[in-house]
Amino acid sequence: MSRQQQMDKIQAMVNDIKYTMLTTRTSEDHLHSCPMNTIETSIGAKEIWFIGHSPSDTADNIKHNPEVNLAYASQDDKNYLSITGKAELVTDEEKLKELWSPIYNAYFEQGIDDPKVQLIKVTPHGAEYWANGNSFTNVFKITAAAVTDTAIDKSLGENFSIEL
Secondary structure, rough: OHHHHHHHHHHHHOOOOOOEEEEEEEEOEEEEEEEEEEEEEEEEOOEEEEEEOOOHHHHHHHHHHHHHEEEEEEOOOOEEEEEEEOOOOOOOHHHHHOOOOOHHHHHOOHHHHHHOEEEEEEEEEEEEEOOOOOOHHHHHHHHHHHHHHHHHOOOOOOEEEEEE
């Protein structure tokens, strides 16, 4: 698979799933994860955008250590994606207006003008993708391996890593 095909697959998966677990590091160096709605993604331009709250644990953690991980999992196709990157808290009224949707009014008392609204931009460094392939075929391969006391066939799906 070409680099462009890999990037296209990552872009399509993020667009299809929308929700991710954003993992940050606390000031005590513990991992902290929270669900986030991916607002806009351009893997080619190295931009993944979120709307969050500040103050919050997530915003504080990004200030402390901007290295983050985004974990995406599709329920139906059993595809998984892990993206590493650097997060930053962004103040940009034009970008906020571009990304804002009325649905966010449910999360912020003063809507788009709420002082707690915080843009978060992640610049991805790399990604790893796993696809488990056909479930019926995989069950057959796993069963065969268990019965014959051999290792599972490595062709259970697709896997690749890419630096971005």
